Amino acid sequence: MVSGKDFKMKISTIIPYVLNEDLETEFFFSQWEYSNRKICIVKIICDNGIVGWGEAYGPAPVVKESINYIKQNIIGMNPLESDVIWSTLFRRVHDYGRSGVFVSAISAIDIALWDIKGKYHKLPVSTLLGGSYREKIRPYATGLYFSDSKTLTDDLCNEALEYVNEGFKSIKMKVGLNLKDDISNVKAVRNAIGPDIELMIDSNHAYSYDEALKLSKKLEDQDIKWFEEPLSPEFYDQYSDFKSKSLIPVAAGECEYLRYGFQKLLDKNCVDFLQMDICSCGGLTEAKRISALSSTKGVKVIPHTWGSGIAFYTAINFISNLEPIPGRLYKEDAYIEYDRTENKIRENIIKDNIIMKDGYISVNDKPGLGVDVDETYLNEIKI
Numbered sequence: 001m002v003s004g005k006d007f008k009m010k011i012s013t014i015i016p017y018v019l020n021e022d023l024e025t026e027f028f029f030s031q032w033e034y035s036n037r038k039i040c041i042v043k044i045i046c047d048n049g050i051v052g053w054g055e056a057y058g059p060a061p062v063v064k065e066s067i068n069y070i071k072q073n074i075i076g077m078n079p080l081e082s083d084v085i086w087s088t089l090f091r092r093v094h095d096y097g098r099s100g101v102f103v104s105a106i107s108a109i110d111i112a113l114w115d116i117k118g119k120y121h122k123l124p125v126s127t128l129l130g131g132s133y134r135e136k137i138r139p140y141a142t143g144l145y146f147s148d149s150k151t152l153t154d155d156l157c158n159e160a161l162e163y164v165n166e167g168f169k170s171i172k173m174k175v176g177l178n179l180k181d182d183i184s185n186v187k188a189v190r191n192a193i194g195p196d197i198e199l200m201i202d203s204n205h206a207y208s209y210d211e212a213l214k215l216s217k218k219l220e221d222q223d224i225k226w227f228e229e230p231l232s233p234e235f236y237d238q239y240s241d242f243k244s245k246s247l248i249p250v251a252a253g254e255c256e257y258l259r260y261g262f263q264k265l266l267d268k269n270c271v272d273f274l275q276m277d278i279c280s281c282g283g284l285t286e287a288k289r290i291s292a293l294s295s296t297k298g299v300k301v302i303p304h305t306w307g308s309g310i311a312f313y314t315a316i317n318f319i320s321n322l323e324p325i326p327g328r329l330y331k332e333d334a335y336i337e338y339d340r341t342e343n344k345i346r347e348n349i350i351k352d353n354i355i356m357k358d359g360y361i362s363v364n365d366k367p368g369l370g371v372d373v374d375e376t377y378l379n380e381i382k383i
Contacts, residue, residue: 009120010076013045014109016067017382018060019308021344027145030176030206034145039307039345040064040104041378044112046079050119053373054112055310057279058104066097066105074109080120082113086285099257103282110283111314111369118368125317125369129288132320134331136360139338140200141166144173144189153185157192163340169359170198170225170335175215176206183218190222201248202228205255209238216246226251226273239270251275254304258282259289266297277304278318279311287318295325305337309350312336313369320363336361348377 022036040060044052056063073092074085089109093102118125126132141163144156156173163171173189175182182201190199201224207215212230219227227248231238233255243250249272256262256276265271274294278287291301301322305315315336324331338356339346346354351372354361364370 009048012047014071015043016064020383030204042108052112052116054108056104056108057277066101079116103257104280107283114284115368126320129321138333140170141168142172143340167359172200175201176203198225205229205232224248236268240268262290275304302335308346
């Protein structure tokens with residue numbers, strides 16, 4: 001039985017960190033070049049000693065200051081009352097922070113609170129969300145970024161084959177360089193991996209409506225599972241029209257915030273796959289609400305996942321709880337994004353290895369998020 005004293009535990013301390021690691025090899029996509037990784041994580045300590053960890057997706061130094069700005073509003077509150085805390089934080093920034101870094105800051109805090117709740121109840125977060133519908137999740141390899149290599153097409157094909165040899169059944173590659181090279185590269189990769197491996201493309205909103213539709217038409221015969229962010233995220237009407245004309249399913253949502261933003265995508269019939277990032281859309285509390293909205297439209301949810309092992313295990317817990325729609329005897333696979341670019345922070349910040357076996361990753365069965373943070377490493381790379 002839970003004692004009244006324990007039930008009334010309080011948040012004592014909230015500490016955000018910016019973690020930084022320079023990359024050994026630079027890479028780029030349609031918008032920017034990557035030469036290092038900066039990730040903002042947060043540690044919440046309760047008065048009874050329970051510690052929770054969360055992560056934000058966004059510009060790490062700015063998110064850190066956003067967390068420091070809002071955290072005093074919830075010191076002393078009961079971490080089990082995560083809905084009340086979420087609302088308290090959102091009302092504090094409502095006038096000027098209905099999207100962007102303040103929502104990312106709330107997301108990190110919210111995730112840490114779910115970690116605390118799981119540890120308090122000695123249950124995985126997926127159980128607290130309502131239970132796990134599955135024992136394993138299918139990762140798709142996100143890679144095949146651009147470089148300044150003179151043999152880029154061959155490099156992409158070789159990289160894709162490495163993922164196949166590692167056991168991946170699904171691969172996502174970047175487009176958005178230009179139409180001619182994109183078409184050539186996608187066809188070359190498809191030919192290299194064969195017809196049995198799923199292939200997705202992601203332009204990171206690089207194209208105009210006309211360009212995106214032209215690319216979609218040119219790749220209709222390549223069996224593309226989805227075309228991710230073909231257009232800039234603010235153009236809802238263009239997305240709706242594009243989806244009606246593209247034979248390739250449309251995925252988007254990593255640049256959207258809160259249930260209100262995702263309702264626009266759903267009401268305007270913009271996407272086939274909804275891709276909120278749990279670490280920026282409002283945390284697990286809001287992601288649960290967004291997935292409920294998507295279920296009313298029959299739209300599948302496959303979260304965007306980036307960053308450290310904290311973000312990855314957050315997604316594992318959330319995805320395992322996603323209701324299969326439609327229901328049937330043999331359920332479709334649930335997917336998690338597994339970034340394959342250099343990521344020392346993800347590999348080292350948690351002591352729990354991410355293990356893929358036979359093309360799948362097992363769901364979390366440990367209390368909370370299921371992560372054990374290496375604070376020695378954290379202190380070595382924090383800035």
